[in-house]
Amino acid sequence: MEGTKHWTLPVNGINMHVAEKGDGPVVLFVHGFPELWYSWRHQIDSLAARGYRAVAPDLRGYGDSEAPPSPSAYTILHLVGDLVALIEALGQDQVFVVGHDWGANVAWWLCMLRPDKVKALVNMSVPFTPRNPHRRTVDSLRATFGDGHYICRFQEHGAIEEEFAQIGTTRVITKFLTYRKPAALIVPKEKGFEGSLETPITLPSWLSQEDISYFASKFEKSGFSGPLNYYRCLDLNWELTSPWTGVQIMVPVKFIVGDLDLTYHTPGVQDYLHKGGFNKMVPFLQEVVVMEGVGHFINQERPQEISNHIYDFIKKF
Numbered sequence: 001m002e003g004t005k006h007w008t009l010p011v012n013g014i015n016m017h018v019a020e021k022g023d024g025p026v027v028l029f030v031h032g033f034p035e036l037w038y039s040w041r042h043q044i045d046s047l048a049a050r051g052y053r054a055v056a057p058d059l060r061g062y063g064d065s066e067a068p069p070s071p072s073a074y075t076i077l078h079l080v081g082d083l084v085a086l087i088e089a090l091g092q093d094q095v096f097v098v099g100h101d102w103g104a105n106v107a108w109w110l111c112m113l114r115p116d117k118v119k120a121l122v123n124m125s126v127p128f129t130p131r132n133p134h135r136r137t138v139d140s141l142r143a144t145f146g147d148g149h150y151i152c153r154f155q156e157h158g159a160i161e162e163e164f165a166q167i168g169t170t171r172v173i174t175k176f177l178t179y180r181k182p183a184a185l186i187v188p189k190e191k192g193f194e195g196s197l198e199t200p201i202t203l204p205s206w207l208s209q210e211d212i213s214y215f216a217s218k219f220e221k222s223g224f225s226g227p228l229n230y231y232r233c234l235d236l237n238w239e240l241t242s243p244w245t246g247v248q249i250m251v252p253v254k255f256i257v258g259d260l261d262l263t264y265h266t267p268g269v270q271d272y273l274h275k276g277g278f279n280k281m282v283p284f285l286q287e288v289v290v291m292e293g294v295g296h297f298i299n300q301e302r303p304q305e306i307s308n309h310i311y312d313f314i315k316k317f
Contacts, residue, residue, distance in 0.1 A: 001041055003048070008064065011085035012078065017064035018086070020055045022048025025119075026092050027314065028083065029056040032101020032125070033227050034176050035297075036063040038214055042303030043098070043310060050311055052096075057086060059103070061226020063218040071157065074229035076237045079106045080113050087117050096314045100124040100299055102230055111251045112244055120252040120317045122310050124298050125263050127255060127273055130281055131245045137234040144267060148188040154231040160193075164224050167194050170216040172224075174201050177212070180295040182265045206301045249282045254313040256306065258294030287313070 004021045019037040021044050029040040037056035044054040058065040060082055061074060068074075083106065087095055096119050099107030104126040111118050132140060141149050154160055164172045175193070178201055179185065187193050203209065255278075257264045264270065272278055279285050289309060291302060299306045 001045065004044060006064075009086075009089050011089060012081040014060050014066040014068065014082065016060070016066070016082060016086060017058045018055060019044065019057075020053060021045065022051070022053045024051045024053050025314075026053045026055055026087075026090055026095040027310070028087065028095045028097050029054065030083070030097065030099040030103030030107050031056070031059060031062070032099075032103045033230065034173055034215070034219065034224070035101070035103075036215060036218055038063075038211075038218075039100070039297075039300060040098075043299060043307050046304070046307035047311065052314075055086075055090065055095075057082075058218075059106070061222070061229060063222060067222055067226035071225075071229045071232050072236060074226065075233045075240055076106065076109045077113075077240055079230075080110050083110050084114055084117060093117075094119045096120055096122075096317070098122045098124075098310055099126075101126060101296070108249060109241075111249045111253075112247060115250050118251045120254075120314055121249075122254045122256065122313055124256045124306070125258075125261055125296055127257075127263075127269065127278055128249055128281055129272070131238065131241055133242070133245050137238045139235075145184050145186060148186045148191075150185040150187050151231050151234070153187050153189070153193075154228050157232065160228060161224055163193055169219050170212060171201075173215045173219060174203070174212055177207060177215070177297055177300075178202075178204060179262070180260055182260045182262060184262055184266065204301070206303070211300075248280075250284060252284045252286055252317065253282050254287045254289070254309065255282075255285065256289040256291065256298065256309055258291050258296065258298045258301070260293065260295045261298070262296055264290070 004019050006019050008015050008017050027047050031039045037058050040056045047054045061067040097107050104123040108128040141151050294301055
């Protein structure tokens with residue numbers, strides 16, 4: 001990626017690696033699991049070429065950013081705190097924010113806790129859903145999908161890391177990035193992640209072996225525990241965010257999802273997105289885009305279309 005600068009800076013008690021390119025208003029890209037700043041490679045080039053300063057960090061626990069050892073160091077308050085500190089380190093009062101997957105969740109909570117820092121938000125794959133005051137997050141997932149749901153399996157400290165080590169980092173990354181079933185990822189304990197997806201794995205046209213190798217090299221170095229701790233903090237997040245129960249997202253928003261994305265086929269999500277529930281919680285929602293024939297890793301699968309969607313939205317502000 002010619003012209004992309006890489007640097008590390010202290011934010012919120014950790015050292016964070018950041019990739020950036022271009023000059024102009026800042027667009028902050030927030031990646032998901034199991035990804036890196038590199039997931040935004042196409043958008044970084046595209047937005048930089050259109051007069052923006054594209055900034056994409058490795059989130060805490062990922063890639064070349066620091067990975068605190070304690071699982072409780074990965075709460076949503078830590079993650080939002082990292083972004084607020086990054087925005088200030090960039091010398092900005094406000095930025096445009098673009099999120100995907102876990103990055104979308106962090107971006108929603110950045111808008112919830114510090115709306116003053118966000119000019120406008122483009123989020124992908126994971127819609128904002130209000131906190132259920134009556135049931136913890138992982139309990140809700142178990143009730144809907146059973147103990148074999150991948151997020152429920154991720155709660156097992158050490159066990160999943162060991163399972164991933166047996167499979168091999170390259171294969172784990174490849175399995176996740178190529179998952180395209182429009183249904184929840186269910187991995188019964190007796191079956192394991194190795195048998196959860198069909199083999200052999202053929203890479204789609206939008207994902208090269210070079211891409212896989214880059215992701216795998218960074219996960220080989222930093223491991224999976226940091227990223228898995230995001231999931232292990234879900235119930236702790238549920239406790240910590242109790243004061244914000246029922247609070248709305250009060251920034252301009254565009255939401256994009258693929259019609260083959262497993263998140264779009266979570267029970268109740270399509271009704272929530274299209275029948276008023278989402279608008280109620282996100283009153284400045286301006287557009288919901290459902291892209292046909294697209295899976296979960298939408299910004300990599302349809303890079304130019306996603307770059308255009310981002311640009312068409314943020315240029316209004």
